[in-house]
Amino acid sequence: MTATILEIHGLRVENLAGNVLVDNANITLMPGEVLGLIGESGAGKSTIGLAAMGYARGGCKITQGRVVIDGVTIQDLTAEGRAQFRGRRIAYVAQSAAASFNPAHCIMDQVCEMPVHHGVRTRAEAEAWAIEMFRTLELPNPETFGARYPHQVSGGQLQRAMAIMAISARPDIVVFDEPTTALDVTTQIEVLVLIKSLIRDYKIAALYITHDLAVVAQIADRIMVLRHGKLVEMDTTARILHAPQQPYTKDLVEDRQSSDVFQERSLKSGLEVILDASHITAHYGDFRVLNDVSITVAKGETVAIVGESGSGKTSLARVMVGLTPPTSGSITFLGDALRGELKQRSREDLRKIQLIYQQPDVALNPRHTVGEIIGRPIALYFNRSKQAVRARTLELLAQVGLPADYIDRKSTALSGGQKQRICIARALAAEPSLIICDEPTSALDQLVADEILKLLQKLQDDLGLSYLVITHDLGIVRRIAHRTTVLLSGQVVASGPTGDIFKPPFHPYTEKLLQSVPELRESWLDEITAKRAK
Amino acid sequence: MAIQNSLRNPPISAKIGMVILLFFIICAVFAPVIAPYGEAESVGKTWIGSSPEFWLGTDNIGRDMLSRIIYGARMTLGVAAACTLLSFVIGVTMGLLAAVAGKTVDQVLSRFVDLMLSIPILVFALMILSMLGSSLVTLIITIGVLDSFRVFRLARSIAVNIVVTEFVEVARLRGEGLWWIMRREVLPNALPPMIAEFGLRFCFNFLFVAGLSFLGLGIQPPFADWGGMVRENGRSIAFGIPAPLWPALAIALTTISVNMIVDWILSINARPSGASAEM
Incomplete structure (x- = not known):
């Protein structure tokens, strides 16, 4: 032995x-x-x-x-x-x-x-x-x-x-x-x-x-x-x-x-509200996924939607982009009412709200080159000449931190983090006012995810973009969100400046979520179990 | 990487298939140069056996069998290729449309195709050809349209799996039209299995044309085609004359060689998705 x-x-x-x-x-x-x-x-x-x-x-x-x-x-x-x-x-x-x-x-x-x-x-x-x-x-x-x-x-x-x-x-x-x-x-x-x-x-x-x-x-x-x-x-x-x-x-x-560590982002006040969704209710068949959810996003602001799976946070994103028409409630975007159905929205409405997906692998057509992927929104929305599209594509590649020669590569030849950068560049190509990020980093490794978050913040500072970030990761929320909304079973349980959400008094569910995020201390798990046993 | 390697190094069976098919294609293209006699030229007695003058003997009205087979490659392969091409243009377009355009269009197209597929294709073709008469154009359109129903089924089933992916959703959210989504987002991803299917459908159509000619409703005399040649010379087999075996052999060889090539293409596409991502 x-x-x-x-x-x-x-x-x-x-x-x-x-x-x-x-x-x-x-x-x-x-x-x-x-x-x-x-x-x-x-x-x-x-x-x-x-x-x-x-x-x-x-x-x-x-x-x-x-x-x-x-x-x-x-x-x-x-x-x-x-x-x-x-x-x-x-x-x-x-x-x-x-x-x-x-x-x-x-x-x-x-x-x-x-x-x-x-x-x-x-x-x-x-x-x-x-x-x-x-x-x-x-x-x-x-x-x-x-x-x-x-x-x-x-x-x-x-x-x-x-x-x-x-x-x-x-x-x-x-x-x-x-x-x-x-x-x-x-x-x-x-x-x-x-x-x-x-x-x-x-x-x-x-x-x-x-x-x-x-x-x-x-x-x-x-x-x-x-x-x-x-x-x-x-x-x-x-x-x-x-x-x-x-x-x-x-x-x-x-x-x-x-x-x-919570890095509080100074809350901007008096900003123009660009997205105002009020009393949104949505169903999948008979199942109610969203119940009277209201949310606003101001210019240059990041709003996070937090919740566990099944809380309705992705459904909310789908309502915003028009994939799931709400059964009641209204969305006002840049001062105008936004139609619920995708088909009824104008091309200009579509251009101004862009979506970034969780899995960059499946959000990029494997048969297209990077240039085709990023260039298409430019050609579609702005009707530019081929040379102008290419020049703009190169500019966008530089903006998301990718080398210019990637323009002729297939997206399948890139790593996960690079693919997500391409997705971001594609969203930027439409020159949107609002970008909805659906778990933008959860499919990525820690260090890569960190770079993507930094990139998103930098772009926000440079271009004055607004983000609606859907995530279950409170670490991300604490780092990038100005304001946070917590969803549970399709309902808003807490909403407000991120600093307030992360400070007592908590809603019991927010507290549970907060406690559940693993902390980098060996004794964390024992402490939590001891606390919950009480 | 693995796929590029196997594209460069096809298995021996696929190589044999390519050689045979290439041989017949050369025959078809250069028929007047290669063939020792004319297509409809009567050069000797009926059903002469193999000789240095007529390598494969002569047919039922004394035409050179070898020349007829070489010219026949033109008609038989050409008509089959035209039918397959037509059926793919119709079938793939409609199949992708059904997958992309939404429930109503899908239901209407799919149920219509179900209806058409419930009628046996040979009976259907015989009916149409005997009503309209068998010109080359009617023949190609009839087979092409009938075959497109089967292509539709495959194209639709491949496309519905692609349509639900997020990159197609991105295109929809961008405000792209149906035609763009079909052509640029879905089609390139549906192509590899469709290419393999093209080979199989070509084989089927090739046999179908040969079969129709054998029944007398396919390619009409004096044009040579292999199916028709089997029919014209069929009776001689009773006298121990091998004349109908030569065109039959050409039919068999072409079918087998196309199948060997298709098997290889299919084996590449059948790799697990992880491998095909390397393409």
Whole structure:
């Protein structure tokens, strides 16, 4: 019996094209220890997590290195031998529980499959244990919860069920691959608490993969910072947070801290109100998504709409741009009444309100070049000559901080942050008065997101733009919004200058949202749970 | 990257297909130069076997079989290509329109197409051709229109998946018209699977034209076409004369070679979306 439970030596993973995804990764994990893996997308975090199970994604191959679990080198095993290890000794919790459960089987079948398959428990024992776990984790109706199908429960519940599934065969090691990234802050906190208690109660060693430093700080004993498949820094959580050595780690920590700090933006007063939506109610079929919502945006101002998923914040954006006509209420834009239906709006109305999407990947036509994408609004709205369009496109590229030679590239050849810059340039090309940003940074890595926010602020200062920012991330709100509106189930629960919203007295829901944002302190999660237990 | 590689290195089956198809296309284009005798020229006795003079023998009225096959490539391939082109212009335009223009247009077009597809295509074609008479133009329009219903179905089903993407929404929000959205936003993204379908439909139309000619309603004499040649010489097989086998072989070879090329194109398109994003 060796002291370590998992050892990875000199791991190298390549894809078929020969690109190195992970190079020379070394990990040792003691029983009961939690190692956090952190880095931006493409850093190789998940690849290492999967490699720890002796597995590489389709099209990838472990070309060098050894993975040793409890003294056994996993690559030396046959496929059957590895199958014995997986689930039994080392288990995996994926990012999207919704995509990882088989929709055709009920939850109980899937939770019990592993222990029964590995002969750890009989089916009856496994079921009894699962019900017990459901009860401990405060899932609704624990006796019947297992009989439901994955689509019948919420994302947070499913993620908890998945964590139960992972530990059902009592593994020594669990790989958590961004288990809370797809969840709202309020749900995230519940899942984090669960994971932390599972790790503690079952003395599980874990690899915890995430891009959020504050999340990993709550759970991990040590943190490994990765970039481009290479190790940047590995140290204890406290040292990474308080005394990072490498510049990249310092950036990460500083950037994360700055989102904790509230930078009050001086509220401008006496500005001309350009958008005034009053008493908006909207339905999807019979379902009321927005209930008597009123909001105003003034020139040069940023207004944030905050809420968890399902709160109606995206619906509000769709009402503004005309995609979802409101069932009642009125919108006044630049002094004129704005029609609810997209088809009834004039081209000038369309030009003046632009929308920036959450996922820049799908908001750009993959068959068009950057020049075509940015040039089209210019040609459509301003009827300029080809040379003038090209000149203006180059100007816009410079404005969003992209090199001029990108004009002839396809958008698919760009990174996520660059694509979002193209989306911003496309919006600017229409010379709008108001830009609605629907979660403009949530699909981006932390540092890239930070740059996009800075760009948006700079453009606002230069051009006097107004923004309506839809987000669930209070960090963004605190940094860029002059005023904030909090939505819950389609209703406004709080509205006012951002400074006031973030100062007591809070509306109970605002307070819950605020508390749920992970803070960059190791003790944050414990404090919150202690506070809520009271 | 992976796709560019596989575009540069087609599998051996696709290469064979290309060579055969290219051979027939050259035959079609340069028929008067290549063919040893004229298309309708009677040069010998009926149904002579292979000889140095007539490589593939002669047909039922003493025309050189080889020359007829070379000239036949023109008609058979040309008509099939024209039909397929026509059916794609109609089918893709209507399919994209149905996907982009909204529920009412979609319902009207789709139900109409369902109605048309419920009538067997061969019976339908025979009916129209026997009513209107079989000129080259009627033949091409009839097959092209009938086939466009099938193209419509595919084009629409591909387009509805593209229409819901955000970049199309962006175009709508920008105030773009239907035609722009169809042509610039949807069509380029629908193209790769449609190209593969073009190959398959071409094969089908090619066999269809050959079949109609065999029934006497396709390409009319004296023009040579492979289906018609099989019919004209069909009786000779009873006397052990291989005459109808040559045009039949040409039909089979073309069909197989186009299919081999299409299989390859389809295999590129069938890659998971992650891979095709690299294109």
